[in-house]
Amino acid sequence: MSQTSADTNLKATAGYSIEEGNAASRNAYEWAQKTFATRAGKPGEPARDLAGGFSNEIRFGNERLGIGSDGIGTKIEVAERLDRYDTLGYDLIAMVADDLIVAGFVPTNLSNIIDVNTLDYTVVDELMHGLHDAAQFSQIAVTGGEIAELGNRIGGYPGARMNFNWCSTAVGVLHPSLERPLSGANVRAGQAVVALHSPSFRSNGYSLARRALTKAFGEKWHEAPYSEENAAGLNVDTQHLTTANAKTWGEVMLAPSLIYSPGIAAVLDAGLPLHAAAHITGGGLADNFKRVLKNGVGAELSNLFEPLPAMQQLALLAGITPPEAYLYWNMGNGMLLVTDHDEAAAVVASLRGNGYRAQVAGRITAEPGVTLQVGAGELRYEG
Numbered sequence: 001m002s003q004t005s006a007d008t009n010l011k012a013t014a015g016y017s018i019e020e021g022n023a024a025s026r027n028a029y030e031w032a033q034k035t036f037a038t039r040a041g042k043p044g045e046p047a048r049d050l051a052g053g054f055s056n057e058i059r060f061g062n063e064r065l066g067i068g069s070d071g072i073g074t075k076i077e078v079a080e081r082l083d084r085y086d087t088l089g090y091d092l093i094a095m096v097a098d099d100l101i102v103a104g105f106v107p108t109n110l111s112n113i114i115d116v117n118t119l120d121y122t123v124v125d126e127l128m129h130g131l132h133d134a135a136q137f138s139q140i141a142v143t144g145g146e147i148a149e150l151g152n153r154i155g156g157y158p159g160a161r162m163n164f165n166w167c168s169t170a171v172g173v174l175h176p177s178l179e180r181p182l183s184g185a186n187v188r189a190g191q192a193v194v195a196l197h198s199p200s201f202r203s204n205g206y207s208l209a210r211r212a213l214t215k216a217f218g219e220k221w222h223e224a225p226y227s228e229e230n231a232a233g234l235n236v237d238t239q240h241l242t243t244a245n246a247k248t249w250g251e252v253m254l255a256p257s258l259i260y261s262p263g264i265a266a267v268l269d270a271g272l273p274l275h276a277a278a279h280i281t282g283g284g285l286a287d288n289f290k291r292v293l294k295n296g297v298g299a300e301l302s303n304l305f306e307p308l309p310a311m312q313q314l315a316l317l318a319g320i321t322p323p324e325a326y327l328y329w330n331m332g333n334g335m336l337l338v339t340d341h342d343e344a345a346a347v348v349a350s351l352r353g354n355g356y357r358a359q360v361a362g363r364i365t366a367e368p369g370v371t372l373q374v375g376a377g378e379l380r381y382e383g
Contacts, residue, residue, distance in 0.1 A: 021282070047181065057103070057174070057181050064174040066105025066181065070095035071167035074206040078253045080160035081222040085123055087241055087256040088166065089130030090137075091203040094257035095281070096170035097138050098335065101261035102277035102292075104182040104268070105172035110135065111144030112168040117154040119147065120162035127166065138259045140170070175268045184276040184292030184338075189366040191275060192344035196263070197305045197357035198334030199242055200255035204282040205328040212318030213249055222250030228309050243310045252310045260335050263356045267337075272347050276338040284327040286370040286381035289336050293368070298383055301362035302373035305332040322376035331374075338364060 039045045039058075047057035058065050072091045079085050097107040112131070114124065124147065135142050156163030174181060201209065213221035226249045246252040260279075267274060276292035289299060307315075307325070311332070315325045325331060339347045344360045351358035365371075368383030 057105075064181075066100045066103055066172045066174065067169065068096050068099040069167065069169040070099060071165065072203050074210065075203045075253070076164065076166065077157050077210070078206070078222065078250060080157035080163065082250045082254055083161065084254065085126035086130040086133075087254060088127060089132070089134040090256035090259060092131060092166055092168050093134040093138055093140060093170075094259045095203055096168050097140065097172075097259055097261040098279045100170055100172040101264045102182065102279045102335070104175050104178045104180075104274075106175050106265045106268075107138060107140050107170050107172040107261050109141050109143045109172075110168050110170045112142065112166065113146045113148065114164055114166050115148050115150050115154055116162050116164040117149070117151060117156070118162065119149055123162040123164075134259065138261055175265065177268050177271060182274060182276055182292075184294040186275040187293060187295055187297055187338050187364055188275075189297055189364050190341060191338050191364040192341045192360055193299055193301060193362045193364065194337040194339060194344055194347050194351070194358055195301075195304055195333045195361035196260055196335040196337070196351065198280070198330045198332055199244075199258055199308070201243075201253060201308075201311070202257040202281070202330055202334060204330070205284075206253070208320070208324075208328045209253060209314065212314055212320060213253075216314075216317040217249065222248060222253070224249045226252050226310070226313075243308055246310075258334060258356075260356070263351050263354045264335075264337070266354050267347055267350050270346075270350050272350060273340050273343055274337055274347075275340075278336045280330040280334050280336065282328070284329065285331065285333060285336070285372065286379075287327065289370055290381070290383060292338070293364075293370070293383065296368055296383075298365045298367050298369040298371070299362055300365050300371045300373070301336075303359060303361045304372065304374060305357070305359070305361075306375065307331040322374065323379055326372060326374070326379055333361070336361065 036046045043060045045059045056067060058067055072088055075091060076088065079088055092112065093110065096110065100107045114127065131142060154163050154165060217224040226246050228244050241251060241255050243252050243255045246255065264277065278289045278292050280288050293299065311325065311329055337347065348358045348360060370381045372379040
């Protein structure tokens, strides 16, 4: 079975359009590029050849730093519904730290801004406690921030202690083993693709998920019971919130993002080759991976991690087709790495040794486009 994103009206399903979002991002980046000349030959000069990624390089003499910005998005509403805020720091750091590491920048510092309707000290304390724990895990120093009270300019779930939006900017330093950032320029046919498992939805695709859950369970969907089939055979973490130990759909959707940057930095520390990496966020596997397939090459991914049971259940409940699900959710795969075929096993071993689930997922092909061989059949996304 061959399917593509053109088979369905994705905007009607999700409430937003990936294509329109990509077009707006390209336009915004074109305006941003027009400012690069202001720092030409001066400290802070940006790189001009990293278009398509989610972070960029800035140069201070011989020092090459990376910078990127992102936020948690509508996952915040899940925290408001459950009145639990101590996990969102992992999502905030994952979104920026993992955008940096896929370009070869080891994250070092983060600044954040919390825009609120009216301030609640205890909610902010819970947010920052979680951010502290995530920063410790990823070896990042939180060196700046602001809390802004904006009144009715900020909305959210009615009755929450505090409605807010949370965004951050992170910087990192180019790994010393790299001469230039990872951009996909060295990706060639025959190289191997390694996948890292994602134990949650991360912080993307939540507009589609919330619409699907509301359709299936009504407005109080976060209270709907959830059980993971065959959970008895899983290694369930009982200390931290995961989709496997969740008791409600709200807990499923709140399960925090796994931060990959320490594991990728360890791969580089070991001197193992990486030619490109893709952080699987909004747009799913194909859209994000195509950003680093820059030499007219493509990929065939026939050994990806299986979608999380929660994703499979949600797709069935809401009538979401496989092409839609693989465009809006990570489907159990949070990052893809490109390495030499002969070094793929060593890369997997390094990642596993640092506590990550990893496996060789496929190969780079001479033909453009991304083909996914999954349980639902063959999904083809043109280059």
